[in-house]
Amino acid sequence: MREHFLRKLLRGTLPLLVWAAHFAACYVFVAAQCSPAGYAPGYPQRLPLALVTAAALAACALLGWKWMNTLRHADERTALLDWAAGGTAVLAFVGILWTSVPMWFIQGCR
Numbered sequence: 001m002r003e004h005f006l007r008k009l010l011r012g013t014l015p016l017l018v019w020a021a022h023f024a025a026c027y028v029f030v031a032a033q034c035s036p037a038g039y040a041p042g043y044p045q046r047l048p049l050a051l052v053t054a055a056a057l058a059a060c061a062l063l064g065w066k067w068m069n070t071l072r073h074a075d076e077r078t079a080l081l082d083w084a085a086g087g088t089a090v091l092a093f094v095g096i097l098w099t100s101v102p103m104w105f106i107q108g109c110r
Contacts, residue, residue, distance in 0.1 A: 008081055011081065011085050012081055012084045012085050012088060013088060014063060014085075014088075015059075015060050015063050015064075015085075015088040015089040015091070015092035015093070016088050016091070016092055018056050018059045018060055018063075018092055018096075019056070019060070019091075019092040019095045019096055019099070021056070022052060022053065022056035022096050022099065022100075023099050025052050026049055026052060026053070026099065026100070026103070029044065029048060029049060029052070030044045030049070030106075033045065033109065034109035044106065044108075044109065046103060046104070049100070049103045050100075050103070053096060053100040053103070056096045057093060057096055057097070060089050060092045060093040060096060061093065063085070063089045063092075064086065064089035064090060064093065067082065067085050067086035067089055068086070070082050070085075071086065
């Protein structure tokens with residue numbers, strides 16, 4: 001009997017990994033554009049940041065949608081992993097939104 005530990009672990013933590021990847025991508029992108037070598041007036045550009053944010057939100061929404069389908073077809077003994085997967089999808093979605101808020105208020109590199 002194989003329990004597929006890594007598959008279960010990934011299922012419960014994948015939304016958090018999406019959130020971490022979004023945070024790292026945005027941070028690296030802005031840092032690269034605002035470094036002295038890459039500095040240009042009007043930077044950082046918002047369009048690539050918005051596209052990365054939209055992709056991360058879509059991934060978390062897809063994971064949340066899969067979780068809702070799992071719960072609809074589950075019995076009353078739904079596993080804790082199913083609830084954890086849904087909770088982390090919601091948490092990551094809100095975290096990505098919260099992480100992307102400064103992108104809309106930044107005026108440029110200083």
